[in-house]
Amino acid sequence: xxxxxxxxxxxxxxxxxxxxxxxxxxxxxxxxxxxxxxxxxxxxxxxxxxxxxxxxxxxxxxxxxxxxxxxxxxxxxxxxxxxxxxxxxxxxxxxxxxxxxxxxxxxxxxxxxxxx
Amino acid sequence: xxxxxxxxxxxxxxxxxxxxxxxxxxxxxxxxxxxxxxxxxxxxxxxxxxxxxxxxxxxxxxxxxxxxxxxxxxxxxxxxxxxxxxxxxxxxxxxxxxxxxxxxxxxxxxxxx
Numbered sequence: 419x420x421x422x423x424x425x426x427x428x429x430x431x432x433x434x435x436x437x438x439x440x441x442x443x444x445x446x447x448x449x450x451x452x453x454x455x456x457x458x459x460x461x462x463x464x465x466x467x468x469x470x471x472x473x474x475x476x477x478x479x480x481x482x483x484x485x486x487x488x489x490x491x492x493x494x495x496x497x498x499x500x501x502x503x504x505x506x507x508x509x510x511x512x513x514x515x516x517x518x519x520x521x522x523x524x525x526x527x528x529x530x531x532x533x534x
Numbered sequence: 535x536x537x538x539x540x541x542x543x544x545x546x547x548x549x550x551x552x553x554x555x556x557x558x559x560x561x562x563x564x565x566x567x568x569x570x571x572x573x574x575x576x577x578x579x580x581x582x583x584x585x586x587x588x589x590x591x592x593x594x595x596x597x598x599x600x601x602x603x604x605x606x607x608x609x610x611x612x613x614x615x616x617x618x619x620x621x622x623x624x625x626x627x628x629x630x631x632x633x634x635x636x637x638x639x640x641x642x643x644x645x646x647x
Contacts, residue, residue, distance in 0.1 A: 422577070451634065460639035461578075461623065474634060509577065523635065525570075525577035 420444075422526035424510050430532045431500055439495040439529045443512030450493050451523060452485060455507040464508075467493060468515075500533045507531070536561045538624050540638035547614055547645050555609040555641045557598075557624035565626040567591075567600050567607040568635065572621045581609075581622070619645045 423442040431437050443450050452464040463477040467487045478484070482500075487493040497504055507530050511523035541556040559565065569581040569591070582591030587602035596611045607624060624638040 453637075458639065461637040463634055463636070466634055511578075523578075523580070525579070527575070527577040 422510055422512055422524050424508075424526035424529050426529060427527065428530045428532075430534060433502060433533055434499055436496065436498045437500055437531065439497075439508050439531070441493045441495070441510030441512075441526060443491065443493070443510070444524055445491075446514070447512035447524070448490060448515050449513045450487060451511045451513075452493070452495050453509045453511065454479075455509055455528065456505075461509065464495070497531075500531075502533045505531055505533045536565070536626060536628055536636045538626055538636055538638035540622075540624050540641050543621075543640075543642040545641060545643045547643070549616055549645055549647050550613045551645075553609070553611040553614045553618075553643065555622055555624075555643070557607045557609065557638060559605050559607065559624070559626050561605075561626055561628055561636075563628060564602075565628050567598070568625040568627070569596070569598055569607070569609050570623040570625060570637075572623065572640070574620070578623065614643070614645045616645045616647055619643055 425440045450467040453461045455461050465472055465475045465485050469490045470487050482498045485495045507528040509528045511525045513523050537560045539558050566585045568583045570578040571581045572578045582593040584591040584600035587600055590599045598607050598609045621640045621642045623640045625635045627635050
């Protein structure tokens, strides 16, 4: 597609429920990144993919968080047993390759997750 | 580890005022440096970048110079407009080829007419 598409744009969920967030990167972009943006905390790196593999999962805050990418394209971030502290905007970005950070990422508009 | 520190906001200016948003970094080696902008309701967009010391990145009237001696990459604009109101993020990418960006916390800029 023309840009990075994320869905849903907004999600309200009850504490303890599981949620899935979707990211559809720009066609042909092999690298995909997930960040979390919390109020006053800036952007927190979660995980990145090169193709379908995830060389760096170091940013995932707990084992309730997982992500996968299939076909080198769409990625899904899953949060199990959501907690209120998971409330944030989850941003996805893609780039042509892992060596492409010098050319910048293209970000999606994010999914605003609210856990009540 | 790598880190980026930005001045806290919000920065409130009148239209046509001069803008400086300070950014300093900590990194090993020779990182690349970036400024991203997030307009209300939108995703982050790359504003400008610099990949080596003394490089100046520029775009849309904004400039930033990569200063290795002071580990800084301050964002400047000579005359801001209301449409520049947004959140600005400074970021770095380490030289190692590992491409994950490290971001600062962001600085909100509010420009009034």
